[in-house]
Amino acid sequence: MPHTKRRRLVTTAVAVSLGATTLAACGSEDGGKAESGPVSLTYWTWAPGMDKVVDLWNKGPGRKDRITVTVKKQASGDTLVTKILTAHKAKKAPDLVQAEYQALPTLVSNDALADISREVGDVKGRFADGVWQQTTLGTDAVYAVPQDIGPMMFYYRADLFKKYGLKVPATWEQFAETARALKKKAPDKDLTTFSANDSGLFAGLAQQAGAKWWTTSGDKWKVAIDDAATRKVARFWGGLVKEGVVDNQPMYTPAWNKALDTGKQIAWVSAVWAPGTLTTAAPDTKGKWAMAPLPQWSLDQDVTGSWGGSSTAVTTDSAHQAAAAKFAAWLNTDGDALNALAKESGIYPASTSAQLSGAFSNPPAYFSNQADFYTKAAEIAKTTAPSAWGPNVNVAYTSFKDAFGAAAKDRSDFGAALRKMQDDTVADMTKQGFEVSR
Amino acid sequence: MSSSASRRPYGVKGAPYGFLLPAALLFALFFALPIGYAVWLSFRKVHVSGLGLGSGARREVWAGFENYTGAFRDSELLHGALRVLGYGCVVVPVMLGLALLFALMLDTDRVRLAPFTRLAIFLPYAVPGVVAALLWGFLYLPDVSPFYFVLGKLGLPQPDLLDGGPLYLALSNIAVWGGTGFNMIVIYTSLRAVPAEVYEAARLDGATPLQIALRIKIPMVAPSLVLTFFFSIIATLQVFNEPTTLKPLTNSVNTTWSPLMKVYQDAFGRGDIYAAAAEATLIALVTLALSFGFLRAANRRNRQEEAR
Numbered sequence: 143m144p145h146t147k148r149r150r151l152v153t154t155a156v157a158v159s160l161g162a163t164t165l166a167a168c169g170s171e172d173g174g175k176a177e178s179g180p181v182s183l184t185y186w187t188w189a190p191g192m193d194k195v196v197d198l199w200n201k202g203p204g205r206k207d208r209i210t211v212t213v214k215k216q217a218s219g220d221t222l223v224t225k226i227l228t229a230h231k232a233k234k235a236p237d238l239v240q241a242e243y244q245a246l247p248t249l250v251s252n253d254a255l256a257d258i259s260r261e262v263g264d265v266k267g268r269f270a271d272g273v274w275q276q277t278t279l280g281t282d283a284v285y286a287v288p289q290d291i292g293p294m295m296f297y298y299r300a301d302l303f304k305k306y307g308l309k310v311p312a313t314w315e316q317f318a319e320t321a322r323a324l325k326k327k328a329p330d331k332d333l334t335t336f337s338a339n340d341s342g343l344f345a346g347l348a349q350q351a352g353a354k355w356w357t358t359s360g361d362k363w364k365v366a367i368d369d370a371a372t373r374k375v376a377r378f379w380g381g382l383v384k385e386g387v388v389d390n391q392p393m394y395t396p397a398w399n400k401a402l403d404t405g406k407q408i409a410w411v412s413a414v415w416a417p418g419t420l421t422t423a424a425p426d427t428k429g430k431w432a433m434a435p436l437p438q439w440s441l442d443q444d445v446t447g448s449w450g451g452s453s454t455a456v457t458t459d460s461a462h463q464a465a466a467a468k469f470a471a472w473l474n475t476d477g478d479a480l481n482a483l484a485k486e487s488g489i490y491p492a493s494t495s496a497q498l499s500g501a502f503s504n505p506p507a508y509f510s511n512q513a514d515f516y517t518k519a520a521e522i523a524k525t526t527a528p529s530a531w532g533p534n535v536n537v538a539y540t541s542f543k544d545a546f547g548a549a550a551k552d553r554s555d556f557g558a559a560l561r562k563m564q565d566d567t568v569a570d571m572t573k574q575g576f577e578v579s580r
Numbered sequence: 581m582s583s584s585a586s587r588r589p590y591g592v593k594g595a596p597y598g599f600l601l602p603a604a605l606l607f608a609l610f611f612a613l614p615i616g617y618a619v620w621l622s623f624r625k626v627h628v629s630g631l632g633l634g635s636g637a638r639r640e641v642w643a644g645f646e647n648y649t650g651a652f653r654d655s656e657l658l659h660g661a662l663r664v665l666g667y668g669c670v671v672v673p674v675m676l677g678l679a680l681l682f683a684l685m686l687d688t689d690r691v692r693l694a695p696f697t698r699l700a701i702f703l704p705y706a707v708p709g710v711v712a713a714l715l716w717g718f719l720y721l722p723d724v725s726p727f728y729f730v731l732g733k734l735g736l737p738q739p740d741l742l743d744g745g746p747l748y749l750a751l752s753n754i755a756v757w758g759g760t761g762f763n764m765i766v767i768y769t770s771l772r773a774v775p776a777e778v779y780e781a782a783r784l785d786g787a788t789p790l791q792i793a794l795r796i797k798i799p800m801v802a803p804s805l806v807l808t809f810f811f812s813i814i815a816t817l818q819v820f821n822e823p824t825t826l827k828p829l830t831n832s833v834n835t836t837w838s839p840l841m842k843v844y845q846d847a848f849g850r851g852d853i854y855a856a857a858a859e860a861t862l863i864a865l866v867t868l869a870l871s872f873g874f875l876r877a878a879n880r881r882n883r884q885e886e887a888r
Contacts, residue, residue: 224848248851251632279633338831361630395829397723406723533632540835540849547831551743570850573650575628 181465182210184236186226187454188218189289191486195473198482203472209465211238220536223248230254230459237460238470241286242452243276244345244535247356249455250285251533256456257283261467265475268493272528277453279531280358285455287470288492289483292413292450293523294346297420299408300432300511310434314378317437321387324408334409335389335398336379338546341539343411346447347379348372349527351439356532362579363532363571368564373557374439380549380556390550399423411436413449414490414519417506429511435522445527451492490519497523534570541566615864622647622858647858657859660839661866663748667838668816670752671759676808678756679763683801684793686764687771698768702761709758713825716754721829742830754822759815763808770804771797806878810871817867820844839863 185196193213200210214236216222223245229235230252241249249255262284266274269288277286298310306327311317321333337343348355351371357364366372382388389407391397401407402424410416420431436446454470456463473479477499480491484501491497497520505515512518532538545559545566571578625643632638651657682701686694704712720741722728731738741750774797782792798805820840827833835849836842840863847856 220849224851227851247633251628252638252851253636281633339828358631363631390831392828392831395721396718397721397829400723533628534850537850540845544834544836547834551831570852574626574632574852576632577630 185238187240189487195482235457235459237466258467259284286453290489332389337393339392341542346449350447354530362577376556417508537570538567683767705761709821
């Protein structure tokens with residue numbers, strides 16, 4: 143999943159990605175000249191292999207409609223949001239962009255994304271309501287077409303769980319017990335780590351607990367990062383870290399890779415794209431891992447959060463918004479396109495029918511021992527809790543990294559860190575002039 | 581004849597401006613204008629109306645000194661500056677001390693393999709800062725570092741270099757490793773420029789090599805030391821690569837560890853280029869004040885010494 147690949151890239155090869163960005167910038171002038179046709183569109187995306195998927199369009203439906211799409215590979219996530227906003231200031235944003243769900247309000251609030259409800263309104267039924275709602279921001283407008291999603295799951299070393307006589311936790315209470323039991327049996331091992339370097343994980347966990355960080359009423363925003371649900375999650379992980387039964391070091395570091403590969407950490411709370419990350423992080427333990435639903439806060443619940451996932455949006459700067467919307471709808475609902483996306487880009491599709499299509503009949507190679515991996519994943523995806531993003535998710539995420547990073551390091555109060563996150567977010571919104579209700 | 585005499589001065593008068601024009605134009609276009617624009621931006625801010633969704637919800641408005649008061653009130657900027665001060669207190673003396681020591685050692689008569697040694701010490705300077713930080717980052721991480729492996733085998737304590745006080749040493753080490761060679765070359769070059777008669781006279785007077793080094797060589801290369809010190813201060817204030825690269829590896833480096841990281845974070849993380857412009861202006865002013873303050877102090881001392 144590109145979402146995590148990005149972090150890896152940052153950790154290991156900043157220089158390479160910088161070089162790639164520069165190259166991409168150099169090539170930005172020749173967009174659209176490659177093929178003839180009345181409409182040529184530029185598409186900024188970070189999904190690997192997207193050029194091959196777009197080729198299908200250019201040779202098939204695109205040729206018929208005389209709409210040619212050119213892919214410009216970009217750095218992912220927040221970096222791309224910044225780049226889009228900068229380009230938009232110069233009225234030079236590309237026609238199509240890939241955007242993570244939590245970035246949509248930021249982009250919309252900067253007037254960078256076009257309302258494409260007229261063109262893509264009829265594909266609504268292809269997606270789960272919770273997913274679709276993220277692209278409308280609760281309005282009548284539609285700002286993007288969902289592409290991939292990241293329902294969260296629990297990954298664990300099946301062999302080591304057996305060795306230490308551990309049971310797969312069904313509730314967070316049991317999760318804590320499991321962590322303690324492991325510490326008792328093997329003091330040098332950890333069940334997992336609380337990592338503060340990817341805010342999406344914490345946001346997903348809070349979402350599962352029922353948090354709605356940003357909501358609106360009338361003309362006012364309400365920020366509820368420090369709400370009861372999130373406090374519960376923060377207290378839970380803070381307690382485990384303080385007790386010393388889970389590690390407190392960040393993910394995606396060489397040390398983390400090694401811990402997973404050598405069985406020093408034997409579980410990972412992650413999302414559906416984890417097989418891709420594990421393949422590179424822990425190649426030696428292939429086939430030893432298993433996937434289970436995320437632990438619940440109470441046994442009668444069945445709900446998960448989401449971590450990652452992105453959509454395809456059309457910018458206000460595009461001169462051919464209708465054509466661009468047509469491509470966006472095709473890319474994320476057409477069977478062939480979704481198959482190619484699964485194969486070339488390794489994404490887990492947002493389209494519900496595609497989740498059980500041919501590309502997902504076999505488990506990922508890393509999980510060859512778990513034949514029903516994708517059937518189970520589709521079941522779990524259905525239970526995804528709705529999310530609520532606001533116009534300054536980036537600020538909240540940065541505040542999370544700094545405040546929780548420090549708290550995890552000192553094994554101190556996570557509640558204080560959460561309050562800091564809330565205060566920073568509200569302060570930034572107020573400073574920008576948003577009306578924030580208390 | 582009289583006409584040519586009266587016309588000539590005009591041509592000569594205009595010529596300097598003509599020669600100056602390209603440089604002045606480049607200076608104005610690529611230096612003064614961007615700085616002016618940044619200063620202009622630092623007095624602006626964005627105002628959002630309503631929910632901020634949809635078109636026309638954001639307007640750029642005049643902010644006055646709001647961004648500057650905000651930067652002063654933001655304790656993170658001050659903390660960043662203090663962190664960098666601590667970092668600089670390690671880097672500058674150690675790096676310049678080592679550079680001077682190596683330069684003096686290379687300049688002695690009995691040194692062997694001088695060209696090779698010079699190159700070996702200089703080589704890290706050719707390694708890009710980001711690569712150097714990644715390289716050292718891997719060596720600092722206990723689980724992948726060969727040093728920790730060896731320490732563990734020997735039963736010695738394994739300090740966590742990416743936390744607390746040792747973090748400053750870890751970061752400084754990267755800068756020292758990368759910068760010593762360059763500073764050594766600058767000092768060494770000026771050592772070579774010292775006339776041989778001076779040493780000969782010193783030797784005739786019975787000075788030992790150590791005395792020559794302390795009493796003659798170091799005072800003779802004082803201008804180079806001032807220059808390298810000046811460069812080092814500026815480089816320290818601008819530290820960005822090393823902490824940014826180490827950030828994903830540890831909880832101890834946050835997104836606003838150094839003032840420039842805070843500027844970057846505000847401009848590209850928070851998307852508030854106005855606050856970032858104000859902070860950048862402040863950092864530029866502090867850098868100017870510090871470096872020129874130091875240069876003036878150094879010059880004044882020089883003049884006093886000359887007067888004596």
